[in-house]
Amino acid sequence: MQDLYLPIKNLHMSLAMLSLAGFAIRAWWAINSSTLLQQRWVKITPHIVDTLLLTSAVLLMIILGQHPGNQNWILAKVIALVFYIGFGTLAIKRAPSKAGKILFLILAITTFSYIIGVAIAHHPASWLQLI
Numbered sequence: 001m002q003d004l005y006l007p008i009k010n011l012h013m014s015l016a017m018l019s020l021a022g023f024a025i026r027a028w029w030a031i032n033s034s035t036l037l038q039q040r041w042v043k044i045t046p047h048i049v050d051t052l053l054l055t056s057a058v059l060l061m062i063i064l065g066q067h068p069g070n071q072n073w074i075l076a077k078v079i080a081l082v083f084y085i086g087f088g089t090l091a092i093k094r095a096p097s098k099a100g101k102i103l104f105l106i107l108a109i110t111t112f113s114y115i116i117g118v119a120i121a122h123h124p125a126s127w128l129q130l131i
């Protein structure tokens, strides 16, 4: 299983970038009221990417023996992920106005960037820990 650590970590990082790119494109379509958002594959693909992203996260936790119960930074990631999903849903679906969608898009991308900083710093202070 240890041999799989690096490949799974690379997969995890790639899926995270794919998830962000997919979200940004869908949010852009939502802001512009594009009908492209209604396509079946556009609705299904994010669930596949996010399921694989979380599966790779679980595998990394098993390999490293680290989880939200013994590592504050992983707990911080899980909590921030809940906010990212919430802001993302508001940006794509729930926010009533264009300005609201843009605001939640910015909040979602900021939260995503916080998560990457936490992952790299292994600390809830995220990027602040690295400067």
Ligand code: HEM
Pocket (backbone or CB within 6 Å): 009, 012, 013, 016, 017, 054, 057, 058, 060, 061, 064, 066, 074, 077, 078, 081, 112, 113, 115, 116, 119, 120
């Ligand atoms: C709550 C779900 C998640 C959990 C439990 C989780 C867990 C982990 C674990 C255990 C590692 C390995 C750290 C190490 O090698 O020491 C890792 C690495 C990483 N994760 Fe996640 N992850 C999650 C979601 C995400 C998301 C949504 C992103 C993107 C925003 C992300 C970005 C990264 C990055 C960039 C790394 C590599 C950090 C590095 O070693 O340089 N993760 N994650």
